Amino acid sequence: MKIFINLFLVSILSISIFACSSSEEEDMATEKVVQEKDEAHAHDGEMEPFKFGMILVGPRDDKGWSQAHFEGGEYIEEISGGEMIVADMINPADSPNLTVDQVVSDMIDEGAQLVFATSDDMKDGILAAAEKFPDVPMIWASGDSAWQEGKAYRGDLENLGNIMGKMEYGKMIAGCAAALKTKTGNISFLGPLINDETRRLANAAYLGAKHCYDGDNLNFEVVWIGFWFHIPGVTSDPTQVANEFFDGGSDVIISHIDTPEALVVTGQRAAEGEDVFVVGYDYEASCDTAPEVCLGVPFFNWGPDYLNAAMNAAHGEFKAEFLWSEPNWENMNDKDSSPIGWNTGDGLNESEKEELNSFIENLSSGGLNLFTGPLNFQDGTEYLSDGQTASDSEIWYTPQLLEGMTGDSQ
């Protein structure tokens, strides 16, 4: 028994040595935090900082969807002095057995007064969390739970709002840019998974391409990889799919997944001397991956709408709204007002840029509504009759791809 006590003492000694060294570090760290907090106080008076949670489906620096949300959160921090708690890579493959409602509850424990769940994939989790914590405001980006006319309306969840930008316009511009550039008439659309949102945006890209394409041999092919980004062994590999697009005779890819594989592949193929181009997605600096071959990127600017939600939550005025925001047509790329934007890339020459600008001009003036009939679905049934314009609901819940596109609808 004596031996045991000796051992115990030795172990306590060794642990305490570690404890001492790290507690010094901690002291220094806390000092720093205190200093920073003091500085913050100097700016904001004596208010406790507003804390909010940001749950991302991918990594915060994915140069795509998740990074756009992360920067939306940074925008709130910058303007309001609030503090963001981030949890990234929240999906079953990267974080096994960690569900969205658990992350929400951890964030609330840490003092979050508002939580953003930023993926369609988080639906089940955020609905459960909103039920569990009815007093904490939450946003489910890209969702439809707060839309009264929506199919999945949950009027009982008075603390869960939705935010989404009208990316249809961004995708129309993307489609138009692709159509202006293609020489073969073969445009490929690198799709993630199939749902209302992706059908809607794939259709918008096709409508843009159809409008801008000069000729009648437009071939618009859609391939879905199975998830928002590549999960090895689970989804198809977007790098491989992109290569297959080019091998199959396409010369422009419109990327719609969260990550920039299509840009990488296009950059590589162009470096080998091929005449190929790509349109990025989600993140404003997406073109930086392959600047010479990038025709442009429609991107999300979540900042303004997120800031608004944060302000409302901080002042106790949060309402469960369904927000599907129009771009600010005066200045689409204005960081402080427009939910979506478009950056033209170096892949377009001057005359193509001019044509694209006049297309954008047409969209913004309201003179051009591409969701106008006659339009048919892929199976030949009528979507919009001659002259009929689509309602919001008809656009949001498009049940099929449109006639003229190839690829799976469901």
Added chain:
Amino acid sequence: MNKNIQLIQINFIRLVLTLAIIFFVLTLFGTSPISIFDSIIYGSMGSYSKFIRTLIVWAPISLASVALIYTFSAGMWNIGIEGQIIMGAVGATFVARSFFGDTIISPYVQILFALGFGGFWGLICGVLKVKGNVHEIFSGLGLDFVASGIVIYLIIGPWKREGIASTSGTDVFDKASWIPTIGQNEFPLLLILIIFVIYIFSFFIFKYTSFGLRLKATGVNEDAAERFYFSSGKYILLSFFIAGAIAGLAGFSQASGAYHKLVPSISGGFGFLSILIVLICSRNIFFTLIISFLFSALIVGGSQLQIKLGLDHSLIGIIQALFVLSWLILEKLKLEKILLSKIIRSNE
């Protein structure tokens, strides 16, 4: 009895040394080990609801670990454990989506199907080994891939959500199909009961039955077993079936207890993790129960690193790997034994 105390002492020293190594490496990373362990403990046991979350992770890991003790005893490397977990989850999902799905007997029918599906998947490995002389590592690995292929096919094919084709998972089960829980914090009583029944059952099998003895004999020397007039092949088959069935229960716990739906990575990699756990515990049933709890706490608490400390949660993977590696190396070096005998001698 004396031997047991010595075993506990050795393991205790090994645990302290292992933790010291982990602390040291974490310090090298420029992080504070104390605050990391503090947030892991807080994240896994800081509140009742967090403790229950740990139990939900502990269930599949402890079940898969005890399953592996059967195959390891028979001298078999059951790499196919992941596939057996997955197939158990498929069995459970099959029931949850059937007409049983909204009845209160659903979880119990799920248990039967999970046992059957997992057991069958394990048995394939066994048959290939005994009848076809295919090494169980290769067939197991192959069957793992086949099982995850089946799950993805089911999720994006016949079991997909309406109007959606996504690998994110099936529809959430009807609440009747969830594993029954108690109280507002959802204490998973049924799961805990299952774990204890299986552990006690297995303890008796290995300690007091000739079946357990013969299983071990098969593992020690297959040919000698034959000379004692029993067929080692039969015992290999049985060990695979039992292991698969118990692993199937782990899958049931994942599908109906953790996710309440079928997702592609339903096994969570817990099968492979369990192999490491059983290796660390040298097949000791009670150590397995404890170490698997430690690992679940690590996994659940690890989510806090990001939220509380802003650290990347891959750090948990590093801690896990360090733990296993240093433990196994220490075991080989037999440092603790030398240390212990020195202390004993100096005391005398």
